[in-house]
Each structure stands twice: as structure tokens, then as C-alpha cells.
Amino acid sequence: MFDAVIFDMDGLMVDTEKVWEHSKKVTCERLGIPFSHEFDSLTRGTSGATFVRCVEEHFASIGYPDVDGQAFLDEIWGLSDQAFEEGGVDKKPGLDEILAWLKQQGIPRAVASGSKLVQVHHHLALLGLDDKFTMEISGFDIENSKPAPDIFLKAARELGTDPARTVVLEDSSNGIRAAHAGGFIPIMVPDHESPEEAHGLYRYVCKDLFEVRDLLASGVV
Numbered sequence: 001m002f003d004a005v006i007f008d009m010d011g012l013m014v015d016t017e018k019v020w021e022h023s024k025k026v027t028c029e030r031l032g033i034p035f036s037h038e039f040d041s042l043t044r045g046t047s048g049a050t051f052v053r054c055v056e057e058h059f060a061s062i063g064y065p066d067v068d069g070q071a072f073l074d075e076i077w078g079l080s081d082q083a084f085e086e087g088g089v090d091k092k093p094g095l096d097e098i099l100a101w102l103k104q105q106g107i108p109r110a111v112a113s114g115s116k117l118v119q120v121h122h123h124l125a126l127l128g129l130d131d132k133f134t135m136e137i138s139g140f141d142i143e144n145s146k147p148a149p150d151i152f153l154k155a156a157r158e159l160g161t162d163p164a165r166t167v168v169l170e171d172s173s174n175g176i177r178a179a180h181a182g183g184f185i186p187i188m189v190p191d192h193e194s195p196e197e198a199h200g201l202y203r204y205v206c207k208d209l210f211e212v213r214d215l216l217a218s219g220v221v
Contacts, residue, residue: 001165001219001221002107002165002166002167002185002216002221003107003108003161003162003165003166004107004108004109004110004156004159004161004165004166004167005102005107005108005109005110005166005167005168005169005216006109006110006111006112006152006155006156006159006166006167006168006169006184007109007110007111007112007133007169008045008111008112008113008114008168008169008170008171008172008175009111009113009115009120009123010045010113010114010115010171011044011092011171011172011191011192012092012169012170012171012189012191012209013091013092013095013111013129014089014090014091014092014123014127015089015090015091015092016080016084016089016123017044017171017191017192018192019080019083019084020044020076020080021040021192022079022083023075023076023079023080023083024039024040024043024076026079027072027075027076027079030075031067031072033059033064033067034062039058040192041173041192041193041197042054042058043055043058044172044173044174044192044193045114045145045146045147045170045172045173045174045175045178046114046139046145046146046147046174047114047115047138047139047140047145047146048073048139048140048145049143049144049145050139050144050145050146050148051069051073051114051145052069052070052072052073053069054069055067055069055072055073056068056069077116081119084119084122084123088126089123089126089127091127092189092208092209093208093209093210094208094209094210094211094212094213095129095209097209097210097213098209098210098212098213098216099129099132101213101216101217102216103132108134108159108161109132109133109134110133110134110135110136110137110155110158110159111124111133111135111136111137112137112139112151112152112154112155112168113136113137113138113139114138114139114145114146114151115138115139116138116140117136117137117138117140117141120136120138121136124136134159135155135158135159137151137154137155137158138151139151141154142154146172146174146175146177146178147174147175147177147178147181148178148181149178149179149181149182149183149184150178151178152166152168152178152179152182152184153182156182156184163182163183163184164183164184164185165185166184166185167184167185167187167216167221168182168184168185168186168187169187169189169209169212170186170187170188170189171188171189171190171191171192171193172191172192172193173193173197173198173201176188176198176201176202177198177201179201179202180198180201180202185203185221186198186201186202186203187202187203187204187205187206187212187215187221188202188204188205188206189205189206189207189208189209189211189212190205190207203221204221
């Protein structure tokens with residue numbers, strides 16, 4: 001049985017990963033460096049210093065040792081902020097329904113996102129979800145971002161729950177790695193990645209949040 005649920009945001013609750021991917025592509029084009037799906041997957045779910053390190057190590061490994069990871073990060077934040085302001089964000093299927101069920105059951109809910117907290121609050125408010133969670137935590141507020149478990153461990157501490165009795169919902173392999181490393185109950189809802197990217201690390205795979213709700217309601221978790 002579980003005592004709380006921690007939600008990732010991008011790609012799990014809101015359909016934003018396509019914006020992040022586009023921002024990375026545009027930034028690579030501007031800098032004259034190659035974009036690849038391997039690079040997109042490597043950095044998905046990371047934030048802050050971890051993202052910067054991944055960018056610099058990846059491009060150094062393929063012959064571009066002078067790429068400034070922080071400048072890259074600043075560029076994609078600017079592009080994504082503009083895109084979200086102009087086009088908004090859409091909820092992923094089943095989000096309202098799983099949140100309503102969890103609230104009905106009295107189960108605490110947290111957001112643990114690699115995005116900046118101001119962006120988390122922006123998206124939640126835009127979608128009418130700003131009162132649906134017990135707390136929101138950003139990867140910018142912890143030392144090591146996903147795939148390290150720090151953000152989920154911080155959420156569990158603030159929720160007052162044991163990781164072993166806390167569900168983490170993630171769409172990315174880096175997020176699932178973080179949840180597994182922290183001793184949580186990882187459930188993957190794939191967005192842009194195949195479950196094979198995190199094979200053996202998740203407890204369950206669901207096609208959408210409707211299926212997650214039904215899984216949690218069944219009592220098998």
C-alpha cells in the first residue's frame with residue numbers, strides 16, 4: 001500500500017516535452033552543434049548543474065569541447081518561456097481524474113519537477129491546478145537533480161512519508177532512475193521515451209494517467 005504520490009510535471013502532467021525538444025534543437029542550430037535524440041534523452045528530466053554538466057560532457061565527447069552548458073541552458077529557458085506564454089500548455093489525459101481520486105482518498109500529492117518553481121506555478125495556475133497539490137518542489141532547489149533521487153527524497157521528507165510507501169509518477173528514464181535510486185515505487189507513463197530506456201527500474205508501466213488511477217485504485221500497489 002502507498003501513503004503519498006509524487007508527480008513529475010513536464011511530459012507527465014502537461015504536454016511540454018515537445019517544447020523542450022524544439023528549444024534544444026533551435027539552440028543547437030544557433031550554436032552550430034548537432035542535435036540528436038540521444039542528447040535529448042540524456043538531458044530530459046535534468047535541471048540546473050546536472051543539465052549543464054550533461055550538455056558539456058556530451059558535446060565534448062563528440063568533438064565540441066567549448067560548448068558552454070550554462071549558456072545553453074539559459075538559451076533554452078528563454079525559448080521555452082516564450083513558447084509557453086504564446087501557446088500555453090495542455091493537460092495530459094487522465095490528470096484531472098487521478099487528482100480527483102487521490103483527493104477523495106485523502107492521499108497527499110506533491111509535484112517534483114526539474115523546471116524552475118516559477119514555471120511550475122505558472123503551469124499549475126494556467127491549468128487550474130494550483131490548489132491540487134500539497135507542495136511543489138523544483139530541481140533548482142536541490143543540489144543534485146534527476147537522475148539523482150534528491151528531489152524525491154526532499155518531497156518525501158516534507159510530506160512525512162517513507163519512500164518505500166511513496167509512489168513516484170514519471171515519464172522519463174532519468175526520473176525513473178531517480179525514483180528507483182531513492183527506494184520509491186516508480187511508475188512510468190512514457191511520453192517521448194520507450195520503457196526499455198528504464199527497463200528493470202520501474203515497478204509498473206501505464207499508457208496514461210487513467211491507467212495509473214485504475215492501478216492505484218485496484219490495491220495492487
